[in-house]
Amino acid sequence: MTTTLITGGNRGIGHETARRLVEAGQTVWIGARDERSGRSAAQALGARFVQLDVTDDASVDAAVETLRADAGHLDVLVNNAGVLGEVASPEEMTVEQVRHVYETNVFGLVRVTRAFLPLLRAGTDPSVVNVTSGLGSFTLTSDPERVESRYPLAAYASSKTAVTMLTVQYARAVTGVRFNAVDPGQTATDFTGHLGHGVEEGATAAVRIALLGAGAPTGTVTDRDGVLPW
Template identity: 50%
Template sequence: MDTITLVTGGNKGIGRESARRLKEAGHTVLIGARDPGRGRAAAADLGVGLVHLDVTDQAGVDAAAARVRAEHGRLDVLVNNAAVNSVVAPLELTSAADAAALLDANLLGVLRVTNAFVPLLRESRHARVVNVSSTVGSFAATLEHEMFDWQVVPPLYAISKTALTMLTVKYSRALPGILVNAADPGYTETDLNEHRGTQTVTEGTDAIVHLATLGDDGPTGTFVDRHGPVAW
């Protein structure tokens, strides 16, 4: 039986490479993209399906879930990858409105998409959810590496990933029978960091692919990078 996999934010960067590698692993892959033109181009290049999906638009998320149900009847793997890094400023210069917009995409977007697709994941015999988080949201890593300079790690982005990791743990307890885990890609060269990352996108997707292809006896509620567990 085919493994039906959806990767949000799948038209570029880590999402695109995750989609490519999971298709290579034999999955039937759909990419979610908010820009129809870029989505069509990426889907055609990768040879995968396309779902128009803006994670900040509840009606659009619901429509995407309805389409996947109509075309596939279930979802086996959900990779919540879509995120923004739109607030690059010290906290004291950050408006509540700007903060709300970033959290709407990076945290509530995952909530919207996951909740919309839970009924389809429950139709799967081996459902997996992979949330793309980051070590920059780790208390331990922040203290150990002194990541307090907003020019190094934008604080709102880090906060959104801290919350996303906890959301992952809560879902892992709320959804028995579905393996829900968080992946840290590491400092990977993408548009999100203006291509300053030190890893390739392939290296950055190692943890995502690992969690998306877990066996039925795999863990749930974990946070890992390509080297193993990440300290929280």
């Protein structure tokens, strides 16, 4: 049975991804900073819970040991945890505001990926799915017809540009593990102020990659409609 870990899986797109992968027969671990909400979400979905703060080395290392002791391997890692951060115009944005966003969205992804690679290499057809955003796309944010062009979210958007490039670099350099980035699009969650399409659509790209197994590609960036322009 496929063992999957979803960071930030206690709500929003991560929660919907977990629900559908449990429904598909995978053993899903929900990683969340908040133990109460994480356990509640896992119990409701028939998933497992592991306390996981992607910004904290000790928390990530403890989560690795929990999965190592229980399963001995990991087949799919979904790096979903992310923060929007404080919205500020680029000219007024501070280093600390950017750092706060990057700590979770970029450095957290690197921390979790590095820590779980040994368990992924022990898995079957291992795959890493990184949740990015069209807000990090040069093409989409420059197109006035696209919703991505309407939000001057410099810290968040640039963090997702980094996520996409990290995905490509991992895919080029790491053998035996597939790396792909997915864009959920503007999805109606607390994160977006409930603007956009439903979480069912938002989770589609991540679920598709997570279910491909040996058929998964590597180094791709897609949304629910196909290849995402960059």
